[in-house]
Amino acid sequence: MQVSPRRTTLATVAASAGVSVATVSKVLNGRSDVAPATRSLVQSLLRQHDYVAPSPRRAEATPSATIEVQFDTDLNAYSSEIIQGAVEAGAEVGVGVVVSIRKDTDRTAAWARDLVAAGRQALIAVTSELTSGQLAALSRARLPLVVIDPLNLPRARVTSVGSTNFAGGLAATHHLLSLGHRRIAYIGGPATAACNQARLHGYRAAMESEGVPVPPGYVQTGHFRYPDGVAGGATLLDLPEAPTAIFAGSDETALGVIEAARARGLRIPEDLSLVGFDDTQIARMASPPLTTVRQPLREMGRVALRTAMRLAAGEQVDSHHVELATELVVRGSTAPASATSGGRPGHRGA
Structure with missing residues (x-):
């Protein structure tokens, strides 16, 4: 009678690595709070011991875990970067x-129940x-809910992910000031957006x-979209002192x-x-290429x-x-402010 070899357990790998079972579990689940050297060692030992996680193999008949990433407006270059990061982490x-x-008006009383019924484990709202x-x-x-770049900050404790927007705005403006510009304008998104x-x-x-x-x-305010740049830019460039x-x-x-x-x-x-903000693909494709504030959108x-x-x-x-x-x-x-910037050719407001 043949005896099946004993299956390697997390405890076996943990003992070989000299770490806790919890640390090995974190490596398996792709958690970020593990030192790179420790992660590399654990991954090497998992391969060496031919470790096979039992639950995913046995649960193939059940639906896999799904997370919904939900937007309330049409997708654009910003959205694609967020999606790319979420898909990579999910994989x-x-x-x-x-x-x-899903537009705000579509989020009815049954909205949350529909998400649960569809098998979603959590919602990421962008x-x-x-x-x-x-x-x-x-x-x-x-x-569970996680919000990326929330437009409002509700009183309830909502888990959210964003970037150092204040520092980004500060850096962008200081850059223009360092080039000698003094007449610097701002075109942003919704006035109430955090x-x-x-x-x-x-x-x-x-x-x-x-x-x-x-x-x-x-x-000037808008919705962070191309038409807002066209309209806001026209308003600013037609000012008597543009x-x-x-x-x-x-x-x-x-753009x-x-x-x-x-x-x-x-x-x-x-x-x-x-100067722009985000550093999406269109910033590099613009003519000329756009000076911008890079948000780590994929990492977000x-x-x-x-x-x-x-x-x-x-x-x-x-x-x-x-x-x-x-x-x-x-x-x-971006370039240094020129001596003739007050009377630029073709400027109707000058």
Whole structure:
């Protein structure tokens, strides 16, 4: 009679590595809170011991875990980066990612129940404005929620992931100030959006630190979209004393500003310096390539998914709000303020 070899357990691998069973479990589940050297050692021992996780093999008849990543507006370059990060993180831990677009008006009383009925373990809402009623519906359905770049900050404790928007706005504006610009305008997103407010405060803080006033009309709001850049850029560039530089709250908005400038015979950056925000693919494809503030969008997607899975497993999270660092990326859309910037060719307002 043949005796089957004993199956390797987590305890076996943990003992070989000199770490706890919990640490081996974290490596298997793709958790980020494990030192790189320890992770490499554990992964090597898992392969060496031919470790096979029992539950996924035996549970093939049951549906795999799925997380829904939900947007409330059409997808764009920003959205694709978030999705890419969430999908990559999901693949690492065997979790499916479902992407949907659901307008605020579609989030009815049955919305949360429908998500649970569809087998979702958690919801990641991106740039959404959630009402207290919608939050209560998710709570009643026991569906964990993580919000990326929330548009509002509800009183309830909502787990969210964002970036250092204030620092990004500060860096973008200081860059333009360092180039000698003083007439610097801002075109952002919704006035009440938390991320927009942080970027705007960073812009204002940089201007105040240099003793540079912000003239009336130099702050425009919109929805972080291309048409907002076209409209806001036109408004700014038609002012009697138009800005020589614009900080746009998103790359897509910045591309709209480029079009508004082109329609007025203005060149980027010779006649107008421009900084975006996000560092999506369109920033690198713009002509000229766009100076922008890089948000780690893919990492935000990864962190949101890992956090959602922890909440779904009933675990505690270290913080209800995580901010990842931004970074200024200088490309070809910014240049020193020219001596003739006040009378630029083709400028109707000059």
